[in-house]
Amino acid sequence: MQWKGLFHGFFHSEKSGGFILIACAIGSLIFANSGISESYIGFWNRSFNNHSYTHWINDGLMAIFFLLIGLELEREVYAGELSNFKQALFPVIAALGGVLVPALIYIAFNFGSPAQGGAGIPMATDIAFAIGVLSLLGSRVPVNLKIFITALAVIDDLLAILVIGVFYSAGIDWIYLGIATALFTGMLVMNRLKVYLLLPYLILGVCLWYCMLHSGVHATLAGVLTAFAIPFGDGGSNSISYKLQRFLHIPVAFIIVPLFALANTALYIAPGWMEGLGTDIGLGIITGLVVGKPVGIL
Template identity: 60%
Template sequence: MKLTKLFNDFFNSEKAGGLILVLATILSLCIANSPWQTAYTNCWQFSFAGHSVVHWINDGLMTIFFLLIGLELEREIYTGELSSFKNASLPVIAAVGGMIVPALIFLLFNTGGPGQPGAGIPMATDIAFAVGILSLLGSRVPASLKIFLTALAVIDDLGAIIVIAVFYTSTLSLVHLFLALGVFAVLLVLNRLKIQNPVPYLLGGIVMWYFMLQSGVHATLAGILLAFAIPFGNGDERSVSYRIQHFLHKPVAFFILPLFAMANTGISISSDWYAGLTQNLSVGIIAGLLTGKPLGIALFAYIGTAVKFCTLPSELKWKHIIGAGFLGGIGFTMSVFITLLAFTDAVITDTAKIAILIASCAAGIIGYLFLHFTLKKTTPGDTI
């Protein structure tokens, strides 16, 4: 199966970005538990233009990350793995299972309790980490598995945005929301008029982001909307979509996501940190990511193929889907992102973050080892 240059660029940027994310997280944890802890924490709370630095990162820079995700999703829909129903149905139904089952497992432990708002936490997949772990397996990874995992993670992130917009909007200003949607409508008109200059779209995106921020709906939704307003054309290197997506790869992978990790994983770990792992919140997160993700992804994919809704590519075996399911359990960035929206109590937030880090590390290790031995033993006629 031939992979496009832009897909390879996207895959490689996420691969390198995964390593940078690991280093950024380790550095953040080290500083947060050193004599510089107070200064480190305070630097992220420094106020600029009415908002803290961490707020600008989470609501501002992360919008650019979702713009990149939206552009990749658009490309997959128009010319990639999602361009036909036959190809799209498998990662779509797998992603749906990978969101529903973890959320149900989480609610099994947290319904009616203080952790209930965190049901969206184990639904997420960190695309950079997941792709980064898969890339460590080298040339043994079939192209179809790369595409499946990337499409799965992109759809998962889109699902996370929908969950954020629907369930994590505490206050809603209809006036600002309609203004944001009005700007989006204007950008769609520019698209229909075949305006190819990227400047009007980017300026309009900033205005839409501002109104979305004021509306109470999480501002990062503006990134996804902007992606689908930007002209795709025929998707070649001259198209506006291609140029913006190509430009964003490295800033997102090497600056925005590591900065997000630095700002949000500076957890001061107490001597009894492990006590929180027995709380329903932690159990729900760990069980959701480690069990719910692979179970939901594999189960829904299997049911989809059993009822002829989708087909399994010839290169893939069911054990590869299970391995990809474990990698889907690496929630990290997106899970932390949703945690910050779900809880305001610092103790609960830190407890959730520790559970996310543990579950994501375990999912990455299990997924890597599972695929390492699976891919090594795979032969053309192999079956489950």
């Protein structure tokens, strides 16, 4: 079927993108710990319109990444592996476990200390790197497993965003959040009215992203919401959802994700960093991620 071939084709075409992702991450770590460390890290921290380059990549360009992943999942929900309710519920339950168990393990290591509030650290899965690693494995990983892991990673990320927004945010701007809700509702109404022009959804999607950015809630959420508001139609080659997916593949794989890898691995590794691994905070994070995440998912 066409939809299955599309999803398989997405991961196949992303294989080279996965190599670039890993190469960018390794190269960025090398530069960040070389003789040009200060200027290299400083570059990503430069401010543009009150935000660093890294912030614009994480909250701006990555919204487009989430738009693409959301469109992929929308296809699976309507006509693929997640079209059955029980199958769709499986990654949701797994994601809940994958968020709660790491947090509980972290709390167990840091219970009663001021560091207990950092329980949100081991919650999230880095979806860009997760999909990058999956793409490198190619056909050795079944397509349905890739779909499950992708859905799991997205839901896991959304749950982490929700937790951060509720417990760690400096403050929610309810006016912007209310406008964002109205915009998303408007897109859903357009969908119900069978508006099959892509431009109105993209315009409202950009406005939604702007409001989310200023609301205090992670702006990448706008990408996922926009994806599920765009009509799936019959899922064929004339579907606006299909056309947008095809258009976004190359820029996401070869521009956006590599930039994300470069910016987010520009990290200086200080001497004696291993000593921090033996602290309660370090053990809580490592055990939560390495042990808690897979145990919670299973």
